Amino acid sequence: MTEHAICVVVNGEQRRLRVEARRTLADVIREDCALTGTHLGCEHGVCGACTVIVDGEAVRSCLMFAVQADGADIVTVEGLGGPDGTLSSVQDAFREEHGLQCGFCTPGFVVTVTQLLRENPDPTDDEIREGISGNLCRCTGYQGIVRAVRRASEAPGPDRPDRPGPPGPEGTR
Amino acid sequence: MKPAPFEYHAPESAADVVALLAEHADECKVLAGGQSLVPMLALRLTRFEHIVDLNRVDELAGITRTNGSLRVGAMTRQRAVERDPGVATVVPLLAAAVPCIGHTQIRNRGTIGGSLAHADPASELPAVALALGAELEIASATATRRVPAGEFFEGTWTTCLADEELLVAVHFPVWEGRCGFAFEEVARRSGDFALAGVATALEVDDDGLVQRSALGLLGMGGTPLRASAAEAAMVGRAPDASDLDEIAMLAVRDLDPPDDVHASSTYRKRVGAHLVRRTLTRALEEAGRS
Numbered sequence: 477m478t479e480h481a482i483c484v485v486v487n488g489e490q491r492r493l494r495v496e497a498r499r500t501l502a503d504v505i506r507e508d509c510a511l512t513g514t515h516l517g518c519e520h521g522v523c524g525a526c527t528v529i530v531d532g533e534a535v536r537s538c539l540m541f542a543v544q545a546d547g548a549d550i551v552t553v554e555g556l557g558g559p560d561g562t563l564s565s566v567q568d569a570f571r572e573e574h575g576l577q578c579g580f581c582t583p584g585f586v587v588t589v590t591q592l593l594r595e596n597p598d599p600t601d602d603e604i605r606e607g608i609s610g611n612l613c614r615c616t617g618y619q620g621i622v623r624a625v626r627r628a629s630e631a632p633g634p635d636r637p638d639r640p641g642p643p644g645p646e647g648t649r
Numbered sequence: 650m651k652p653a654p655f656e657y658h659a660p661e662s663a664a665d666v667v668a669l670l671a672e673h674a675d676e677c678k679v680l681a682g683g684q685s686l687v688p689m690l691a692l693r694l695t696r697f698e699h700i701v702d703l704n705r706v707d708e709l710a711g712i713t714r715t716n717g718s719l720r721v722g723a724m725t726r727q728r729a730v731e732r733d734p735g736v737a738t739v740v741p742l743l744a745a746a747v748p749c750i751g752h753t754q755i756r757n758r759g760t761i762g763g764s765l766a767h768a769d770p771a772s773e774l775p776a777v778a779l780a781l782g783a784e785l786e787i788a789s790a791t792a793t794r795r796v797p798a799g800e801f802f803e804g805t806w807t808t809c810l811a812d813e814e815l816l817v818a819v820h821f822p823v824w825e826g827r828c829g830f831a832f833e834e835v836a837r838r839s840g841d842f843a844l845a846g847v848a849t850a851l852e853v854d855d856d857g858l859v860q861r862s863a864l865g866l867l868g869m870g871g872t873p874l875r876a877s878a879a880e881a882a883m884v885g886r887a888p889d890a891s892d893l894d895e896i897a898m899l900a901v902r903d904l905d906p907p908d909d910v911h912a913s914s915t916y917r918k919r920v921g922a923h924l925v926r927r928t929l930t931r932a933l934e935e936a937g938r939s
Binding site: 478480496499500503519521524527534536538539541544588592605609610 | 650651652653654655656657659683684687688690691692700702704728751752753754755757758838839840
């Protein structure tokens with residue numbers, strides 16, 4: 477088995493890793509980086525639980541090999557809040573609006589929604605539903621999640637550079 | 650499940666890609682956006698000794714307007730096409746179809762060439778390429794060729810690409826004149842593979858008579874299909890509502906769409922006919938306004 481040396485930035489921290497080519501980015505984030513906030517539901521690109529941000533785009537980390545991420549800047553759910561555990565405005569909105577129940581799908585939703593609001597700070601309800609359509613939740617029925625996205629879109633905070641709020645922690649943009 | 654082990658190659662030029670393909674032939678697969686290949690590897694529906702990653706071959710990505718056509722590099726991300734305002738002006742049918750592919754996260758990685766070469770009969774881009782009469786630019790270590798979309802798709806997940814060949818780009822012809830375009834599909838959930846879908850392009854003359862008509866069907870057979878009889882039935886006419894009903898029935902009359910847990914064959918035909926009717930109505934209106 478051939479291993480490849482890769483260098484990635486994860487949540488602002490540079491990491492040098494040796495990975496077997498067949499290992500997915502999701503597995504390497506969870507096992508080698510010990511960042512288990514990225515969840516694996518289906519491992520074939522359906523559920524969205526493993527969504528992370530790679531070079532500014534939300535992607536499914538189960539559909540990318542870690543070796544492909546060499547040189548990339550990656551943000552996982554752990555990189556969204558403050559270093560002291562302060563919730564990001566999206567995370568806070570999910571809590572306030574009961575946008576989660578068991579929590580398994582939540583990291584994928586929070587990462588997806590964070591990126592959605594960066595690209596479209598003021599989405600319509602249709603755009604919100606379209607934006608989260610690639611993530612599955614089996615508990616909430618989505619109503620709380622849609623409300624959370626709406627609330628986050630109206631909140632100031634570090635996720636929203638276009639609105640007044642405290643400066644974001646390192647690793648968030 | 651996890652993919653079986655493979656040797657990973659990450660060339661940076663198309664020449665290096667085709668050299669690797671020539672060397673490893675059928676033990677080798679190119680990896681584009683990975684949104685279909687990686688799940689198939691993970692589920693062990695397929696396995697290869699060698700994977701040639703195209704993601705570092707910059708020359709394979711990009712959108713350029715050339716003589717009467719739009720050239721889209723095979724590794725152009727679907728999201729890049731979606732975000733390019735020029736695409737909607739030049740090839741509106743492509744711009745209409747791309748947002749229907751999967752979800753945002755899929756389109757951020759998924760590529761135009763990957764979707765065409767994967768050739769899933771229920772996917773959007775093959776039907777669009779077929780309807781517009783796109784040409785596929787193909788290279789191997791020894792030759793290059795251009796293949797019309799009508800000859801490219803041979804069966805479910807099967808194209809005319811040989812083991813040592815690489816899909817380099819697709820050329821979508823620009824339809825000039827009084828044209829109308831519409832793309833519609835029906836899926837159980839947003840982003841799912843469509844049960845049925847239709848990509849429609851029409852050109853009318855100054856009197857509103859149809860000069861050119863193209864209907865690309867997806868999810869209705871083992872490959873994307875052209876509804877040739879229905880297309881021919883429109884030419885030289887300005888179809889009214891009852892004509893459109895007839896044309897829609899004609900479009901699906903001889904088809905035998907798949908029958909599975911998601912939808913019966915009969916249901917797919919009914920949906921297909923409705924979508925033909927709906928897209929024709931929209932395309933005619935658009936062409937009449939232009």
